[in-house]
Amino acid sequence: MKALARAGDVDQVVALFAELRTSGTGKGDASPPNVLCYNTLVNALAEAGRLEEARVAFDEMLAAGVAPNASSLNILVKLHSWRSARFDLAYKDILRMRDLGVEADVGTYSTLVTGLCRAGRVGEAWGVLEWMLEEGCRPMVQTYTPSYRGIAVMWNGTLDGCSEALDRHDQESWEGSELNPCGSRKAADN
Numbered sequence: 001m002k003a004l005a006r007a008g009d010v011d012q013v014v015a016l017f018a019e020l021r022t023s024g025t026g027k028g029d030a031s032p033p034n035v036l037c038y039n040t041l042v043n044a045l046a047e048a049g050r051l052e053e054a055r056v057a058f059d060e061m062l063a064a065g066v067a068p069n070a071s072s073l074n075i076l077v078k079l080h081s082w083r084s085a086r087f088d089l090a091y092k093d094i095l096r097m098r099d100l101g102v103e104a105d106v107g108t109y110s111t112l113v114t115g116l117c118r119a120g121r122v123g124e125a126w127g128v129l130e131w132m133l134e135e136g137c138r139p140m141v142q143t144y145t146p147s148y149r150g151i152a153v154m155w156n157g158t159l160d161g162c163s164e165a166l167d168r169h170d171q172e173s174w175e176g177s178e179l180n181p182c183g184s185r186k187a188a189d190n
Contacts, residue, residue: 001037005044013044014053032064039071046079054079073097074107081115087124090115104135110143117146 001020004012017040020033033041038061045054058076061068073093080090090112094104109132116125125147132139 001040001044005040005047008048010044010048010050013041017041033066035061035066035069035072038066039069039075042072042079043075046075046083049083051079051084068097068100068102070102070105070108073102073104074111077104077108077111078115081112082118085115085119087112087116087119087121104132104137106132106137106140106143109137110140113143114146117149122147 001013001016004010004016017033017037020037038057042054042057042061045051045057054075058068058072061072076093076097077090080086080093094108094112098104109128113125113128116122116128129139129143129147132143
């Protein structure tokens with residue numbers, strides 16, 4: 001299924017999944033689809049822009065008693081923040097998945113931050129970064145990069161805006177980290 005999804009053959013992914021589901025309910029050695037199969041299906045549908053089908057497939061997974069994992073959550077957040085720009089649904093899914101025992105990870109937050117910045121909602125992205133830190137989840141370079149790119153666009157591409165944002169950001173988040181999305185002050189001044 002994953003190879004078909006990577007090739008962009010979503011209809012074949014859907015067909016193969018339907019076959020797995022049918023064979024997994026009958027007698028014999030076949031097993032019903034697991035979380036990896038559902039994640040592949042949901043992601044393939046989301047990537048193809050088939051958003052409603054992706055959501056239905058995820059809901060079917062839950063109804064089938066298949067427990068979601070962190071990848072499931074990341075796929076949903078990507079669906080809502082990159083494909084449909086329904087950030088309200090991304091936030092709801094993060095909270096809903098917590099109730100199901102699945103915690104947001106650095107990938108979840110990074111995906112949401114990227115989607116917000118793509119939509120020009122840089123201030124809100126910074127709020128998500130703060131939320132992430134409050135949850136004890138340490139950012140990585142990929143988490144900050146979209147925010148700083150968004151700030152640079154807002155400040156007409158100058159490093160001054162990036163440096164100012166860094167000054168305002170909680171310096172504790174950088175302690176013990178080699179991250180510095182703006183580069184050093186000396187590099188910015190040269």
